[in-house]
Amino acid sequence: MFRNQYDTDVTTWSPTGRLFQVEYAMEAVKQGSAAIGLRSRSHVVLACVNKAQSELSSHQRKIFKVDDHIGVAIAGLTADGRVLSRYMRSESINHSFSYESLLPVGRLVVRLADKAQVCTQRSWKRPYGVGLLVGGLDESGAHLYYNCPSGNYFEYQAFAIGSRSQAAKTYLERRFEGFQESSREDLIKDAILAIRETLQGETLKSSLCTVSVLGVGEPFHFLDQETIQNVIDTFEKVPEQEEEAGEGEAEAAAGDAPAEQGGAGDQDVAPMEM
Amino acid sequence: MTFTIPIDNGDAVKNAEADSQRTLYPYVTGTSIVAIKYKDGVLMASDMGGSYGSTLRYKNIERVKAIGKHSLLGASGEISDFQEILRYLDELILNDNMWDDGNSLGPKEVHNYLTRVMYNRRNKFNPLWNTLVLGGIKNGESYLGMVSMIGVSFEDNHIATGFGNHLARPILRDEWHADLSFEDGVKLLEKCMRVLLYRDRSAINKLQIAKITEEGVTVSQPYSLKTFWEFQAFHNPTAGAEGSW
Numbered sequence: 001m002f003r004n005q006y007d008t009d010v011t012t013w014s015p016t017g018r019l020f021q022v023e024y025a026m027e028a029v030k031q032g033s034a035a036i037g038l039r040s041r042s043h044v045v046l047a048c049v050n051k052a053q054s055e056l057s058s059h060q061r062k063i064f065k066v067d068d069h070i071g072v073a074i075a076g077l078t079a080d081g082r083v084l085s086r087y088m089r090s091e092s093i094n095h096s097f098s099y100e101s102l103l104p105v106g107r108l109v110v111r112l113a114d115k116a117q118v119c120t121q122r123s124w125k126r127p128y129g130v131g132l133l134v135g136g137l138d139e140s141g142a143h144l145y146y147n148c149p150s151g152n153y154f155e156y157q158a159f160a161i162g163s164r165s166q167a168a169k170t171y172l173e174r175r176f177e178g179f180q181e182s183s184r185e186d187l188i189k190d191a192i193l194a195i196r197e198t199l200q201g202e203t204l205k206s207s208l209c210t211v212s213v214l215g216v217g218e219p220f221h222f223l224d225q226e227t228i229q230n231v232i233d234t235f236e237k238v239p240e241q242e243e244e245a246g247e248g249e250a251e252a253a254a255g256d257a258p259a260e261q262g263g264a265g266d267q268d269v270a271p272m273e274m
Numbered sequence: 275m276t277f278t279i280p281i282d283n284g285d286a287v288k289n290a291e292a293d294s295q296r297t298l299y300p301y302v303t304g305t306s307i308v309a310i311k312y313k314d315g316v317l318m319a320s321d322m323g324g325s326y327g328s329t330l331r332y333k334n335i336e337r338v339k340a341i342g343k344h345s346l347l348g349a350s351g352e353i354s355d356f357q358e359i360l361r362y363l364d365e366l367i368l369n370d371n372m373w374d375d376g377n378s379l380g381p382k383e384v385h386n387y388l389t390r391v392m393y394n395r396r397n398k399f400n401p402l403w404n405t406l407v408l409g410g411i412k413n414g415e416s417y418l419g420m421v422s423m424i425g426v427s428f429e430d431n432h433i434a435t436g437f438g439n440h441l442a443r444p445i446l447r448d449e450w451h452a453d454l455s456f457e458d459g460v461k462l463l464e465k466c467m468r469v470l471l472y473r474d475r476s477a478i479n480k481l482q483i484a485k486i487t488e489e490g491v492t493v494s495q496p497y498s499l500k501t502f503w504e505f506q507a508f509h510n511p512t513a514g515a516e517g518s519w
Binding site: 097098099100101104106107110138139140 | 373375376377379380382383386387390413
């Protein structure tokens with residue numbers, strides 16, 4: 001995309017019917033580090049890559065618990081993501097208070113989308129620069145939604161957003177048909193493998209990723225490092241025999257080679273983004 | 275049952291005006307509601323009377339109404355407040371339907387909403403003068419609860435309001451059991467309603483029984499219970515207490 005004379009205000013249409021500011025906001029999502037979501041009939045897994053600004057700092061939180069039955073993973077301007085997570089928590093708890101029941105995920109997502117749309121139609125606002133993968137469970141089953149800065153939302157079986165998400169999406173596209181009936185353990189394994197795709201060459205360690213699960217009888221919670229490492233070990237140890245390795249992308253060396261935190265360079269990343 | 279809240283400037287005229295803005299006592303009232311869970315859902319019975327103090331002024335008031343697809347609401351107490359509540363719920367259900375997604379408010383949600391409304395009104399010293407009975411069934415689970423005018427709310431297998439608290443509850447406690455058939459459920463409710471008819475002076479012999487199951491709501495046509503007045507005790511009621519009436 002190049003600069004043009006219609007891209008200054010979000011309230012200016014281009015002659016071809018585009019709102020460039022909204023599209024630029026979606027670019028911001030692509031700059032953030034990867035976040036992945038998958039769902040089965042009964043569970044939803046959200047995973048993300050832990051990116052730290054430097055070796056000295058801790059990594060930013062990209063997955064938030066909204067309620068026992070809803071979690072959200074973000075990519076893009078994490079500050080915007082934090083604010084929207086607070087909004088989602090507020091909506092969820094208000095519904096619980098008035099109706100003593102869990103807010104249906106579909107309704108939360110529509111409210112989020114309407115909130116995002118407002119920012120695309122006010123000259124004194126800007127669109128939110130964050131994409132949200134909302135995973136949740138309600139009466140109608142397990143759901144995974146993606147909320148765009150544009151105010152659109154879509155439901156997915158599995159999705160990935162952020163930088164190098166295309167690699168993860170390719171992996172997910174190959175395997176998504178089995179997800180609906182997948183077991184909880186297989187779903188987690190697929191999520192971590194999808195994360196591995198985005199690392200492209202970097203050794204996969206539990207410290208590099210955060211994984212969360214929610215499902216029937218299982219409130220939203222994060223998996224601890226040990227659990228994640230155990231799953232990694234099941235496929236990292238025998239890469240040759242693993243059919244999941246797909247194109248035989250074998251991690252030959254043992255995962256002990258110290259990979260630098262911060263990963264393979266992300267050029268052109270503005271300081272406020274991941 | 276009158277009381278006034280002190281208002282800032284203590285002006286008597288202002289107090290009177292302010293009082294006319296809030297409910298002080300009920301005017302047209304309905305008497306008991308009796309409801310039970312049974313095998314396929316919930317049964318709720320009420321008579322069709324609306325009393326204006328000690329006068330039985332209105333004899334065709336429906337005090338049990340369907341709410342959405344999954345719930346039944348019965349009310350005793352002030353009829354105009356019941357109508358107001360029906361308006362609130364109408365809006366609630368309308369907004370719920372406007373989402374046009376696969377979700378809908380079940381009886382538990384409606385009950386909780388009503389509890390919030392009743393309690394908030396009570397806190398403002400402007401109550402909705404009703405005891406509400408909320409019954410329903412959603413996804414195979416039946417639900418029955420009540421909310422009072424002061425916001426006290428609970429669920430149970432059988433509910434009774436007003437005089438029903440004193441006259442119907444003992445019968446229900448003795449004779450209710452899980453998985454009642456429809457016929458047995460109706461018999462049990464009729465037994466309670468008959469006692470209420472004999473002993474509650476605001477009750478009339480014209481009742482409706484409403485049923486809610488997974489299929490939906492059915493409200494029966496109004497009908498009367500057979501009564502027997504030839505008991506010896508009624509022939510000479512003051513026999514044991516000369517001079518009384």
